[in-house]
Amino acid sequence: MPRFPASTDISQSLAEVLGQDIQLDTWQSVSGGSIHQAWHVHSQCGQQFFVKTNLANKYHTLEAEYLGLQTLHDHISPENPLHIPKLYTLASNEQYSWLILEYIEFGQQTPASQTALGQGLALLHQQTAPQFGFEADNVIGENLQTNGWTKDWLSFWAEQRLGTQFKLAAQHGFYNSLQDEAEQLLSLLPQLLQGHQPIPSLLHGDLWAGNAAADTKAKPFIFDPAVYYGDRECDLAMTTLFGGFSADFYAAYNHVYPLDNGYEQRKDLYNLYHILNHANLFGGGYIGQSQSMMQQLISQVS
Known part of the structure; x- marks a missing residue:
C-alpha cells in the first residue's frame, strides 16, 4: 500500500x-x-x-x-x-x-454510551471561565471563528458569531438577500435573550453526530472541536440540528446539569449560526434556510 x-x-x-x-x-x-x-x-x-x-x-x-x-x-x-x-x-x-x-476503532452507539456521553458533556460544561471567548481564534468548518474575550454574552453572540457570519455572507455576495432579516434580528437580540444570563462554559463548539462516537467498548469520544467558552445551550442545540443523539443522551445530561428555562426558545437562535456557516461554506439551500430561521425568530418577539 x-x-x-x-x-x-x-x-x-x-x-x-x-x-x-x-x-x-x-x-x-x-x-x-x-x-x-x-x-x-x-x-x-x-x-x-x-x-x-x-x-x-x-x-x-x-x-x-x-x-x-x-x-x-x-x-x-x-x-x-x-x-x-x-x-x-x-x-x-x-x-x-x-x-x-x-487511533480509535469505532463501535456501535448504545444506550450506555449515549448516557455516558450526556453525563460527560454535562460535567465538561461545568468547566468555566471569567469571560466568553477563547485564548485564540479557531475555525468552524474552514471559516474563521473569532473568540475575543467578551464579558457580555449578548454582545459576544451578536458580534463574534452572527456578525462574523454576516460579514462572510457579504464577501460571498449573498448578504443583500438576508440584510433586512439580519438587521432586524440583531436589533431584537436583547428581547430574544431577555433574562438569560449564562455562565461561560467550556464548549466543544461543533457538536454534531459526526464529531461524537463510541469505541468497541461503548466508551464515548468527542473530537474535531471548535472550542470556546460560551452558553452551554449552544452545544446542546447543535446536537439537535442533524440528529444522531438519543433520548438517553438528553436525559443523562439533564440529570447531571439541568437546562435553564427558555432553552427551547433559544435553540434556533444558536443553530442559526451553524446554518449561516453552512451557507457560507456550501451556499445552496442553506441560504434560504438561514433566511427562514431569521424570519421565524423575528416573529417570536415582533
Whole structure:
C-alpha cells in the first residue's frame, strides 16, 4: 500500500515525541473528513495512529484542532466518562502539515454510551471561565471563528458569531438577500435573550453526530472541536440540528446539569449560526434556510 508523500518526515516527528525510532509504513485512507485527508496508519511494530494531513498552508486549521483537543484534555476531570483522543504531535514541512492522534476503532452507539456521553458533556460544561471567548481564534468548518474575550454574552453572540457570519455572507455576495432579516434580528437580540444570563462554559463548539462516537467498548469520544467558552445551550442545540443523539443522551445530561428555562426558545437562535456557516461554506439551500430561521425568530418577539 502506498505511503503518504511526507511519510518519512511524519515518522520522524512522531519518533521525536515517542523517543524511539518509528516507521509509519502502512497508510489506509479513512473517509468522512471534508477538509483534511485522514489516515489509519500502522508502524512497522504494529502500533496504530490516526493521522490528518493537509497542505502546509492549512497548518492553522490543524493547529486550531490541536489546541482545542488539548484544552478539552486539560479540563476533563477524572470522574468524567467522556474521552478525548490522545494527542501525539502537530508538525509541518515545506509542502504538508499533519496532526497525529490516537487511533480509535469505532463501535456501535448504545444506550450506555449515549448516557455516558450526556453525563460527560454535562460535567465538561461545568468547566468555566471569567469571560466568553477563547485564548485564540479557531475555525468552524474552514471559516474563521473569532473568540475575543467578551464579558457580555449578548454582545459576544451578536458580534463574534452572527456578525462574523454576516460579514462572510457579504464577501460571498449573498448578504443583500438576508440584510433586512439580519438587521432586524440583531436589533431584537436583547428581547430574544431577555433574562438569560449564562455562565461561560467550556464548549466543544461543533457538536454534531459526526464529531461524537463510541469505541468497541461503548466508551464515548468527542473530537474535531471548535472550542470556546460560551452558553452551554449552544452545544446542546447543535446536537439537535442533524440528529444522531438519543433520548438517553438528553436525559443523562439533564440529570447531571439541568437546562435553564427558555432553552427551547433559544435553540434556533444558536443553530442559526451553524446554518449561516453552512451557507457560507456550501451556499445552496442553506441560504434560504438561514433566511427562514431569521424570519421565524423575528416573529417570536415582533
